[in-house]
Amino acid sequence: MPNKLSNEKSPYLKQHENNPVDWLPWKKETLEKAKKEKKPIFLSVGYASCHWCHVMAHESFENNETAKIMNEKFINIKVDREERPDLDSIFQKSLGVLTGAQGGWPLSMFLDENAVPFTGGTYFPPKEMHGRPSFTQVLENVSKVYSENREKIIAQVSQLQMVFKEFNRKNAVLKQDLEPYAEKIIQYLDEQNGGFQGAPKFPQFYVFDTIFYFYKKNSNKKFLKPVEKLLNNISSRGIYDQLEGGIARYTVDDKWIVPHFEKMLYDNILYVNLLNHFLQKEKSDYLKNKLKQTINFINTEFVSENTLLGSAYDADSEGVEGKYYTWKYDDIKNILKDKFEIFSKKYLITKEGNFEGSNILTENKDNKLTNSELSIAKEAENTLLMERKKRIKPFFDNKVQTDLNCYWLYSNLYSSLILDDQELYGKTINSINHINKNLKDNVFHCYNKKNEEIDVFLEDYVYYSLLLVTLYEINNDKISLEKCEKKMEEAWRLFFNKENNLLQKNILKSNDLFVQPIDIADNNIPNGNSIYLLICRKLSNITNKKLWSEKIDILGKSFHTFINYNFSQMFSYLKILDICEENITVTLHGKINEKLKNEILTKFMGNISIIYKENDQDSFVVICKSQTCSEKLKDLNQINEYIKNNL
Numbered sequence: 281m282p283n284k285l286s287n288e289k290s291p292y293l294k295q296h297e298n299n300p301v302d303w304l305p306w307k308k309e310t311l312e313k314a315k316k317e318k319k320p321i322f323l324s325v326g327y328a329s330c331h332w333c334h335v336m337a338h339e340s341f342e343n344n345e346t347a348k349i350m351n352e353k354f355i356n357i358k359v360d361r362e363e364r365p366d367l368d369s370i371f372q373k374s375l376g377v378l379t380g381a382q383g384g385w386p387l388s389m390f391l392d393e394n395a396v397p398f399t400g401g402t403y404f405p406p407k408e409m410h411g412r413p414s415f416t417q418v419l420e421n422v423s424k425v426y427s428e429n430r431e432k433i434i435a436q437v438s439q440l441q442m443v444f445k446e447f448n449r450k451n452a453v454l455k456q457d458l459e460p461y462a463e464k465i466i467q468y469l470d471e472q473n474g475g476f477q478g479a480p481k482f483p484q485f486y487v488f489d490t491i492f493y494f495y496k497k498n499s500n501k502k503f504l505k506p507v508e509k510l511l512n513n514i515s516s517r518g519i520y521d522q523l524e525g526g527i528a529r530y531t532v533d534d535k536w537i538v539p540h541f542e543k544m545l546y547d548n549i550l551y552v553n554l555l556n557h558f559l560q561k562e563k564s565d566y567l568k569n570k571l572k573q574t575i576n577f578i579n580t581e582f583v584s585e586n587t588l589l590g591s592a593y594d595a596d597s598e599g600v601e602g603k604y605y606t607w608k609y610d611d612i613k614n615i616l617k618d619k620f621e622i623f624s625k626k627y628l629i630t631k632e633g634n635f636e637g638s639n640i641l642t643e644n645k646d647n648k649l650t651n652s653e654l655s656i657a658k659e660a661e662n663t664l665l666m667e668r669k670k671r672i673k674p675f676f677d678n679k680v681q682t683d684l685n686c687y688w689l690y691s692n693l694y695s696s697l698i699l700d701d702q703e704l705y706g707k708t709i710n711s712i713n714h715i716n717k718n719l720k721d722n723v724f725h726c727y728n729k730k731n732e733e734i735d736v737f738l739e740d741y742v743y744y745s746l747l748l749v750t751l752y753e754i755n756n757d758k759i760s761l762e763k764c765e766k767k768m769e770e771a772w773r774l775f776f777n778k779e780n781n782l783l784q785k786n787i788l789k790s791n792d793l794f795v796q797p798i799d800i801a802d803n804n805i806p807n808g809n810s811i812y813l814l815i816c817r818k819l820s821n822i823t824n825k826k827l828w829s830e831k832i833d834i835l836g837k838s839f840h841t842f843i844n845y846n847f848s849q850m851f852s853y854l855k856i857l858d859i860c861e862e863n864i865t866v867t868l869h870g871k872i873n874e875k876l877k878n879e880i881l882t883k884f885m886g887n888i889s890i891i892y893k894e895n896d897q898d899s900f901v902v903i904c905k906s907q908t909c910s911e912k913l914k915d916l917n918q919i920n921e922y923i924k925n926n927l
Contacts, residue, residue, distance in 0.1 A: 384908025403907030525573030
């Protein structure tokens with residue numbers, strides 16, 4: 281049976297007319313009812329396009345048991361903040377004064393029978409999680425305190441403040457401030473060459489990805505410089521293939537000059553990902569060109585079958601390490617002829633060489649070339665590359681791995697936005713179609729030319745799921761979203777270890793090891809548990825299903841327990857835990873404005889959740905952080921201004 285909101289004109293109020301809650305509009309008669317019955321008022325303020333308003337409505341206001349508590353113990357009032365901005369303004373300010381909390385929507389205020397606020401909050405979850413008490417706990421607690429201290433509250437509303445603070449302390453989930461871990465690692469960095477001190481030297485991109493995340497979050501330059509130095513130095517020195525693109529596994533020296541020449545797909549994925557994130561925030565034509573070159577190299581030279589990629593190139597060719605990549609001084613001179621002089625201005629080339637009498641190409645940053653010189657140097661690079669292709673290539677491991685291919689395609693989707701490259705996007709979609717075809721019935725780890733399925737691991741599931749949810753975020757692909765949910769549920773059944781409250785690396789029933797392989801540290805790529813957590817956050821925001829928020833709660837608690845054991849190998853956790861706790865969503869409402877959508881995706885994709893709410897209205901955007909939502913934002917300037925002031 282409809283409640284009293286059925287007679288209202290507001291679309292937001294009409295959305296709640298069939299709630300089991302006995303909602304009343306803000307009217308004189310309603311306020312008189314509270315006085316007559318000597319009941320506290322629960323005031324809910326929101327608006328029709330507010331994402332977290334709908335979440336709380338679905339979780340709590342549509343729940344019969346919750347509604348029973350509300351109806352018995354409160355006078356419940358629903359307000360449309362767009363219809364009554366005056367009320368919204370007053371109670372938003374009241375929340376700040378009473379609790380010190382930042383306001384937003386949904387706004388959940390508790391008023392005495394005289395309609396004077398005494399406490400409140402914004403979003404309350406249906407059960408205790410992330411340090412927030414459940415909504416029913418709040419209702420019961422407030423009702424109890426009000427009935428026992430009614431006269432005192434009416435006389436002095438500040439009485440309840442201490443009660444609420446104590447309640448929150450008792451029910452808070454243990455958390456840690458994550459940013460200091462990123463600060464701590466900086467002291468071990470090589471300030472001159474970038475990366476970590478010492479040799480051999482591995483890029484460890486996932487560490488710097490987390491460091492850069494905290495720069496994007498708070499614009500602290502101490503988090504920018506290490507990432508900027510790493511990317512520029514790696515991209516200009518021997519670990520990077522200056523002719524064709526892509527990076528080697530590591531260097532034996534501390535200056536990124538002499539690599540172990542093997543090229544791994546996973547290293548290049550991490551390199552591309554960090555470039556994507558960097559170029560989202562910072563401008564660099566130099567690094568953008570390195571991104572383009574590396575993507576082209578991998579998508580050309582790593583192809584195994586059906587546009588999908590193999591795993592790695594060996595370091596040796598003809599039994600000699602680095603033979604394919606190194607150059608004798610006289611050979612370069614004879615090949616380039618009149619272009620040699622300018623080429624040697626761009627690269628540090630000597631007769632002695634920098635590797636066993638040969639030269640590994642390394643840029644000379646001290647020389648600034650003119651545009652015409654850069655053009656000639658580019659011609660020289662192409663000439664050398666064509667000459668190199670006449671050589672015998674190192675061995676290519678052509679096995680197709682599901683996790684790496686999915687992670688690479690995810691990175692390519694990201695890059696297509698950063699580079700505004702529709703051709704790259706189209707090729708990526710084509711490769712994704714092959715992935716979907718191969719994984720139609722079962723997920724597996726890798727296969728040979730005969731398509732014989734081999735094993736399956738947690739990472740295969742999570743990186744496939746990451747790719748699927750990204751397809752939804754980029755192009756509102758609901759089929760991919762549905763498939764993502766199915767694969768994530770399947771992964772939980774196959775890999776979740778109840779004893780440790782984490783997902784283990786292999787399938788539970790197939791584990792034949794003497795220990796349970798719980799993967800809590802990053803290795804070649806960010807560990808499966810952290811990526812699973814990230815996807816849960818996205819799915820929770822997009823679908824509003826309790827299933828995903830419950831999994832966030834389980835995994836989040838476990839991660840906080842393990843972080844102090846080996847935090848230097850758990851930087852993906854640091855980043856993703858913070859993403860989960862920040863919980864920023866961008867919801868696109870109305871008819872899809874492709875230009876605005878692409879601007880938003882290019883600027884913000886990755887660390888937030890993108891949600892689509894399609895209807896016939898004009899397009900606008902709502903940004904939410906930790907269950908607190910903005911007003912309608914209609915262009916990128918408004919979005920940037922809101923982020924500047926609120927995030």
